[in-house]
Every structure is written in structure tokens, then in C-alpha cells.
Amino acid sequence: MAAPSAAGKDPWHFIVVRDPDMLQKIAEGLPHGKFVTEAGLCIVVCGDVERAHGRELSYLIQDCSAAIENLLLAASMLGLGSCWLGVHPREERVQFLRTLFELPPNILPISGIAVGWPSQHVPPRTRYRQDAVHFEKWLAQQAPAKNEI
Template sequence: MLDVIKNRRSIRSYIDKSVEENKIIEILKSAMQAPSSKNSQPWEFVIVDDKEILSQLSKVQHRAKHIKEAPICIAVLGNKNRFLKAGKWMQDLGASTENLLLEATNQGLASCWTGVFPKNKVVNKVKITLDLPGNLVPYALISIGYTNEENEYIDRFDKKKVHRNRFKNT
């Protein structure tokens, strides 16, 4: 198993250190390598490093407070102009977001996924904060930065959740 998969964790504490631009680009390259339905690639991204905007994003919902302390936050957005089938874009953005998180870990950074979609109240707050056009739907906010927090592998494999051929409640 790849170490980056084993070591990825949601980390919400960051130190005061900027994230290098080359690392941000590598993270976004990985996000855009995700599979997408009919290769629609419905994603767009906004990199936020302005402290005032980070503070505003930290207030869009109760589980977003940590965004204020992060040096950057990447807003993962769905572009409605590229939605080919209803619902498929959410799967595409989920795959893109996971790639983004894994590459952040690969780059030696901490990150945390804060869900936005489908909560309309949160979606609208993010749209207003980022001044998004109508065709862009906020899907997730990913805080990224350096941390002093220790990250320890936790084995989450549970054989009881694995079934073969048919579901068998054991």
C-alpha cells in the first residue's frame, strides 16, 4: 500500500509557514488527473491565501474554523457548463478532491476536507465570499499547510465490512 494513502489524515492545526507555489501546482496537477465521467473534467479551483478571505471562509459553517489558521485553502468547484450527466459531477469532484488531499500529504503538508455541497446555506456563503459566477458550484474547501502535529498510521481495515458475491450480515 502506498505510504501516502496510509499517512493521509485530516489535520486542522497549522504553523505560520507559507506553502511553496511549486507544491500548490503539484497538488492541483494531481487533482486534475482524477478520473471523470466521459472525461468531462468539471472541476475548477480557487486558491485562497488572503487572510481576510480565509477568515470569512472559516465562518461558512461550524466545522470550518480551522481554515482561518491555514496558509492556504483550495476551493474545489464544479463547473455546471461541464456537467454531462446529473450527479456524475459529484463523483468526479470527490475523486479530484481525494487526489488533491493525497498529493498534499505527498508534498509533506497537512490538509483537511471541509464539505460544502449539498448544503445550500453553506454553498451560498462560499459563492458570495469567493464572488463566484452562477455556473460554479462550491463542492469542498481544503485547508492546506505545514503542521507540528504528529501523524501516526491507524489501521482502519475491518474484515466485517468486506463481502463476496452477495452482502452477508455477520
């Protein structure tokens, strides 16, 4: 909840799930999240559309995504493994979680975050692509020399 949010509306909610039966049910509704049953915990991140800046869906998603990334970073700082399990915008997954958690109509489930003790430690990595970085204008690909930055 330290993440930035548009106009400081903080529209996020977090459903903390530790019950193995509930983790099993979550797995049934998330085709790419079956392994959540092996995690100790799943945090379902939801957003309150009524609370988001201007009630705009895009702000809601951006705000919740910032909170989700913080959650992932915090987990890794604690030596935990975590994985973002996509929910929104897949309507069938949204509906599934709406029913499972008996969510009010204004609460939109955005993602599940599986958290657990990692079975292996992988070295830090980057997916840095120079061609995805643009200097001054889109087409100017030349990176400045280090002493020019």
C-alpha cells in the same frame, strides 16, 4: 486534474485562497472549518454543472470528490497537512461561498481543502472493517484465505 471523471468531462475548478482576510471569511461560513485561519492555504473545489457528464449532479460530485482525494494525497506526499471542509450539500454554506467568490450560477462549491504545515505527525492509520467487505454476494462474509486470492 489527473483524477478520473465521468466521460472525461473534468468539470472541476479550484479557487486557491492565500489571503488571510479571505481565509477568515471562509472560516465564518464553515462551522466545522474554523481552523482554516491557521492554515496557509484553502483550496475551494467547485464543479461546473454545465460541463458535467449529462449535466448530472451526481457525476459532478463524484468527479470533484476524486480530484479532492488526489489533492489530499498529494498534500500528504509533500509533507503537508490537509483537511476536507464540507460545503455541499449544506445550502447555507453553498450560498455563503457563492456570494463570497461571486460564483456564476453554473458553478457549485463542493468543499474547501485546508492545507498547511502540520503541527503534529500522526502515524498512518486505517479504518478497515472486515464487515464492510463482501465477497461475491452481500451475505457471504467469509474472507478467502490469502493463498486463495
